[in-house]
Amino acid sequence: GVEITDSAGERKLIEADSVVCAVGRQPAPYEELVNGIDEVYVIGDARAPRKSHDAIHEGFTAGLEVL
Numbered sequence: 001g002v003e004i005t006d007s008a009g010e011r012k013l014i015e016a017d018s019v020v021c022a023v024g025r026q027p028a029p030y031e032e033l034v035n036g037i038d039e040v041y042v043i044g045d046a047r048a049p050r051k052s053h054d055a056i057h058e059g060f061t062a063g064l065e066v067l
Contacts, residue, residue, distance in 0.1 A: 018066060041065065 001015040021033060034040045041062035044055030 039066075 001013050002019050003011055003013050005011050021030070030040075030042070030046060041058075043058035043062055044050075047058065
């Protein structure tokens with residue numbers, strides 16, 4: 001799941017089996033986010049700076065692997 005802080009400042013847990021973290025426009029260190037997670041698919045510019053169709057293709061392929 002994901003823990004968030006809402007606009008009132010309250011922390012809430014959203015339970016989930018899978019989480020997609022898609023934020024920012026530049027690669028960011030993701031290692032601390034995935035600590036203890038069994039499966040991680042790094043796609044798009046997090047993998048290497050390229051074109052958007054590369055990220056779309058990698059996302060599609062990763063989605064097929066998750067199913």
